[in-house]
Amino acid sequence: MASEGTVALVTGAARGIGRGIALRLARDGAAVIVADLADHPDAEQTMAELRSAGADAVYVPTDVSRVAEARGLVNAGVEAFGRIDVLVNNAGVQRHAAFLDAEEDDYDLVLGVNLKGPFFLAQAFARHVRERGGGGRIVNISSVHEELPFPNFASYCASKGGLKMLTRDLAVELAPLDITVNNIAPGAIRTSINDSLLDDPAKLQALRDDIPAGRMGTPEEVAEAVSFAISPGAAYLTGSTITVDGGLMWNYREQ
Numbered sequence: 001m002a003s004e005g006t007v008a009l010v011t012g013a014a015r016g017i018g019r020g021i022a023l024r025l026a027r028d029g030a031a032v033i034v035a036d037l038a039d040h041p042d043a044e045q046t047m048a049e050l051r052s053a054g055a056d057a058v059y060v061p062t063d064v065s066r067v068a069e070a071r072g073l074v075n076a077g078v079e080a081f082g083r084i085d086v087l088v089n090n091a092g093v094q095r096h097a098a099f100l101d102a103e104e105d106d107y108d109l110v111l112g113v114n115l116k117g118p119f120f121l122a123q124a125f126a127r128h129v130r131e132r133g134g135g136g137r138i139v140n141i142s143s144v145h146e147e148l149p150f151p152n153f154a155s156y157c158a159s160k161g162g163l164k165m166l167t168r169d170l171a172v173e174l175a176p177l178d179i180t181v182n183n184i185a186p187g188a189i190r191t192s193i194n195d196s197l198l199d200d201p202a203k204l205q206a207l208r209d210d211i212p213a214g215r216m217g218t219p220e221e222v223a224e225a226v227s228f229a230i231s232p233g234a235a236y237l238t239g240s241t242i243t244v245d246g247g248l249m250w251n252y253r254e255q
């Protein structure tokens with residue numbers, strides 16, 4: 001199996017894309033460290049699915065936006081499995097606010113989870129990799145909004161744009177440790193983050209009309225790209241973004 005014997009840490013894995021990634025990597029043969037907020041109502045479901053896939057898995061309640069907790073997460077993963085080979089920074093949030101009305105709390109939450117979390121988790125992971133002599137993979141779940149504007153979601157765009165440059169920088173800085181660093185940029189994926197859209201048939205149809213593939217994507221389709229990015233065959237892939245969006249990003253049409 002593609003990831004047999006590897007240990008993968010996936011943040012925000014209680015539901016949505018993170019759960020899809022955790023399950024895919026487990027089916028590829030990895031042991032999985034599931035990280036999400038404490039007492040998450042969906043975490044047990046992810047753990048149950050991992051167990052029935054035959055995976056070794058632990059759940060480590062963590063708020064990734066808190067640096068001490070992010071460091072504690074890496075320590076807990078190493079304690080559980082002896083090493084961590086793969087870090088998937090997937091946890092993410094978005095807050096709707098017109099730019100002129102955006103509040104400091106919303107900005108701090110979005111940048112804290114989406115950018116500060118990946119920054120310090122990558123640091124803790126890279127320090128662990130250095131201690132055990134090198135070799136590792138970091139995959140950040142970014143968004144098409146690392147490139148595309150998203151009016152009323154300026155903090156989200158700033159976080160994902162920042163994640164793009166973090167990836168490019170770390171690809172260079174961490175190459176001597178044989179760590180590759182890549183982003184996966186999903187388009188519109190059917191998860192709870194899109195609940196308000198999924199509950200609005202007119203908006204949903206307008207979105208489908210904008211996607212050349214004619215539909216939203218699935219967590220499994222994002223997980224497929226993660227599985228590739230951490231595979232032995234992707235050893236020369238670093239500093240890149242793989243866009244998984246059914247063609248949404250480049251669908252400019254004359255009206």
Ligand SMILES: NC(=O)c1ccc[n+]([C@@H]2O[C@H](COP(=O)([O-])OP(=O)(O)OC[C@H]3O[C@@H](n4cnc5c(N)ncnc54)[C@H](O)[C@@H]3O)[C@@H](O)[C@H]2O)c1
Nearest residue numbers: 012016017036037063064090091092143186188189191193
């Ligand atoms: N669904 C989409 O259309 C889409 C598109 C592009 C990018 N993304 C990105 O994919 C990632 C996953 O999104 P999703 O759609 O699965 O969303 P989701 O809301 O279903 O899941 C996000 C998970 O992150 C967890 N999380 C939130 N804050 C956290 C924190 N401080 N510490 C630890 N965990 C935390 C949540 O509890 C939740 O389980 C996010 O980074 C998101 O920006 C999603």
